[in-house]
Amino acid sequence: MFPSTRRLLTRAGRTPALSQLLHGQSRRHLLSTLALLEQRDGQLSSGTLSTFTAAKKIGGTVHGFLAGSKVAAAAENAAKVDGVEKIIVIENDAYEKGLPENYADLLVENIKKGGYTHVIAGHTAFGKNVLPRVAALLDSQQISDITSIESEDTFVRPIYAGNAIATVKSSDAIKFVTIRGTAFAPAVPEQGSAAVESGVDPKAEPTSEWVSEDLTKSDRPDLATAGKVVSGGRGLKSKEEFDKIMLPLADALDAAVGASRAAVDSGYADNSLQVGQTGKVVAPQLYMAVGISGAIQHLAGMKDSKVIAAINKDPEAPIFQVADVGLVGDLFEKVPELTEKIKSS
Amino acid sequence: MSALRILVPVKRVIDYAVKPRVNKAQTGVETAGVKHSMNPFDDLSIEESVRIREKKRAPGGVEDICAFTAGPAKAQEVLRTAMAMGADRGIHVELPEGEELEPLAVAKLLRRAVEAQGSNLVIVGKQSIDGDAGQTGQMLAGLLGWPQATQASRIEFGAGDAVTVTKEIDGGVETVRARLPMVVTTDLRLNEPRYATLPNIMKAKKKPLEKKTLADFGMENERRLQVLKVTEPAPRQGGGKVDSVDGLISKLKELGVM
Numbered sequence: 001m002f003p004s005t006r007r008l009l010t011r012a013g014r015t016p017a018l019s020q021l022l023h024g025q026s027r028r029h030l031l032s033t034l035a036l037l038e039q040r041d042g043q044l045s046s047g048t049l050s051t052f053t054a055a056k057k058i059g060g061t062v063h064g065f066l067a068g069s070k071v072a073a074a075a076e077n078a079a080k081v082d083g084v085e086k087i088i089v090i091e092n093d094a095y096e097k098g099l100p101e102n103y104a105d106l107l108v109e110n111i112k113k114g115g116y117t118h119v120i121a122g123h124t125a126f127g128k129n130v131l132p133r134v135a136a137l138l139d140s141q142q143i144s145d146i147t148s149i150e151s152e153d154t155f156v157r158p159i160y161a162g163n164a165i166a167t168v169k170s171s172d173a174i175k176f177v178t179i180r181g182t183a184f185a186p187a188v189p190e191q192g193s194a195a196v197e198s199g200v201d202p203k204a205e206p207t208s209e210w211v212s213e214d215l216t217k218s219d220r221p222d223l224a225t226a227g228k229v230v231s232g233g234r235g236l237k238s239k240e241e242f243d244k245i246m247l248p249l250a251d252a253l254d255a256a257v258g259a260s261r262a263a264v265d266s267g268y269a270d271n272s273l274q275v276g277q278t279g280k281v282v283a284p285q286l287y288m289a290v291g292i293s294g295a296i297q298h299l300a301g302m303k304d305s306k307v308i309a310a311i312n313k314d315p316e317a318p319i320f321q322v323a324d325v326g327l328v329g330d331l332f333e334k335v336p337e338l339t340e341k342i343k344s345s
Numbered sequence: 346m347s348a349l350r351i352l353v354p355v356k357r358v359i360d361y362a363v364k365p366r367v368n369k370a371q372t373g374v375e376t377a378g379v380k381h382s383m384n385p386f387d388d389l390s391i392e393e394s395v396r397i398r399e400k401k402r403a404p405g406g407v408e409d410i411c412a413f414t415a416g417p418a419k420a421q422e423v424l425r426t427a428m429a430m431g432a433d434r435g436i437h438v439e440l441p442e443g444e445e446l447e448p449l450a451v452a453k454l455l456r457r458a459v460e461a462q463g464s465n466l467v468i469v470g471k472q473s474i475d476g477d478a479g480q481t482g483q484m485l486a487g488l489l490g491w492p493q494a495t496q497a498s499r500i501e502f503g504a505g506d507a508v509t510v511t512k513e514i515d516g517g518v519e520t521v522r523a524r525l526p527m528v529v530t531t532d533l534r535l536n537e538p539r540y541a542t543l544p545n546i547m548k549a550k551k552k553p554l555e556k557k558t559l560a561d562f563g564m565e566n567e568r569r570l571q572v573l574k575v576t577e578p579a580p581r582q583g584g585g586k587v588d589s590v591d592g593l594i595s596k597l598k599e600l601g602v603m
Contacts, residue, residue, distance in 0.1 A: 104487060124515055125513075128479050128496075129483065132448070133487035135480070136484035136485075139449075140569070142448070142480055142484075144477070144480060145478075145479075159374075159575070160475055160477070161474060162578060163364060163365045163374075163577075163578065164365060164367050164575050164578070165576050165578050167572070167575075168571065168572050168573065169571045170569060170570055171570075207491075207492045207524075209521065210519070212520045213514070214519075265534075271498070271513055272515065272517050272518075285602050286602040311593075315586070320586065321581075324596075324600060325586075325587055325596040325600070327589075338593065341594055345594075
């Protein structure tokens with residue numbers, strides 16, 4: 001053997017990265033992930049296929065899970081995602097609304113049957129509601145809102161409104177994680193041909209009852225997944241001004257509309273438009289903050305945007321510290337001018 | 346209708362207005378000498394419990410509002426605040442300084458507290474603003490086998506122990522109904538918490554506060570997650586200001602987003 005080769009091999013043998021890699025490969029066939037898919041009226045929810053992207057990062061086999069009244073078509077669609085082995089389907093009206101009490105029992109039975117090492121859901125209203133219940137029933141400490149996967153047991157997540165980033169390692173037998181949608185691109189259904197199979201249905205009785213829902217109707221792009229977001233704050237002064245100033249700007253840019261907590265609390269915009277630690281987390285190509293000072297709770301929801309633009313009359317507003325481009329001025333003059341110039345260009 | 350025995354878990358966290366700093370050892374966030382207060386969502390839970398009593402919203406009335414916390418000695422301060430807002434009493438499970446419970450452990454502790462206190466309604470914040478996990482209420486409901494309603498913006502009581510909750514969901518609101526006993530987690534729009542007045546702060550000092558340990562509940566602090574490191578997020582560079590709308594548009598074009 002040439003001395004140089006020997007030296008290389010010896011060195012390689014000592015490199016932790018390589019031994020970790022080998023260790024990882026030997027375990028990879030044991031890993032299996034269940035990705036929870038969300039649906040509404042038989043349609044896959046936008047962004048739900050991000051769970052596949054995260055599942056594939058973990059390695060090992062990937063199954064999808066879908067339950068509701070009529071989910072066969074959605075299951076066929078999800079089955080076209082490359083690298084997915086199986087879609088487990090339960091057709092039963094009892095699960096259509098994702099009520100956590102019986103949906104959790106349903107998941108427990110299917111997780112036990114499948115012997116999964118990982119269960120992944122989106123950090124959405126559904127995932128946040130159901131997954132911790134399932135994790136507790138299976139005695140596992142869930143890891144919420146992860147932004148990155150370091151290895152099969154190590155995950156990265158923001159804490160303290162995104163002011164700190166924690167890397168945590170789980171010792172649980174089954175890892176339950178919810179993923180931040182903006183951190184994992186949705187998988188695209190292409191050439192895959194996963195088997196669609198019926199799962200176990202324990203026919204658990206729901207102990208709560210779905211009464212009604214009231215969803216904000218909008219033709220504009222969905223806030224959580226939009227490429228551009230224009231967001232208004234307290235500086236808009238009233239709901240009338242908010243609508244008059246922000247909506248034409250959103251339409252000119254083909255952007256979703258967001259709002260700060262101050263604007264929502266003052267009734268200028270609907271609650272579901274709130275961007276921030278306790279509202280939606282967005283990461284569009286362009287985030288335009290209008291009349292928003294930039295409190296840390298708001299920044300938590302938008303500071304991963306590619307480009308941040310800010311219009312504010314206070315040159316000292318904290319938003320200017322994170323904005324790629326800032327315009328100091330009266331939004332009631334500047335925004336209509338901006339809207340007109342975008343429209344005419 | 347059963348009389349309500351409400352358990353309200355509260356947590357002492359770094360005040361929401363403080364910008365947290367990661368410590369030098371990268372093991373966590375600097376907490377020494379930093380202003381702490383009650384987790385804002387727990388303020389809402391206490392306020393809602395007190396309003397249910399004051400406005401006589403529950404047909405069976407409110408028999409007891411018990412604030413509960415697990416944390417270092419200083420966590421007693423948030424219990425006193427809760428009592429100044431109207432909670433009847435407090436239970437403090439004292440943890441050694443620097444020790445924290447993970448949400449699953451909190452849920453297990455709360456299950457035992459619920460059983461010991463005969464609670465039939467738990468009102469808990471939807472998340473704590475330090476860990477941002479948002480799990481405790483759901484885990485507790487699962488462990489107890491009770492129904493849950495998360496991210497509540499409205500809670501109403503009806504005949505036959507029915508509780509109707511309007512919840513904030515992605516894209517709007519959803520209304521669900523269940524029967525006591527149940528777990529509700531609170532969202533921002535539920536109410537506007539009151540400030541504790543000086544006379545009430547003085548009165549709260551005389552309200553009963555029980556001190557307990559994990560061992561009293563037959564528990565120990567079992568951790569499932571190891572924090573490998575805590576770092577600052579990548580800083581964003583502000584890109585400076587422009588002085589006109591035209592300047593803004595040309596900068597956005599230059600950045601390739603228009």
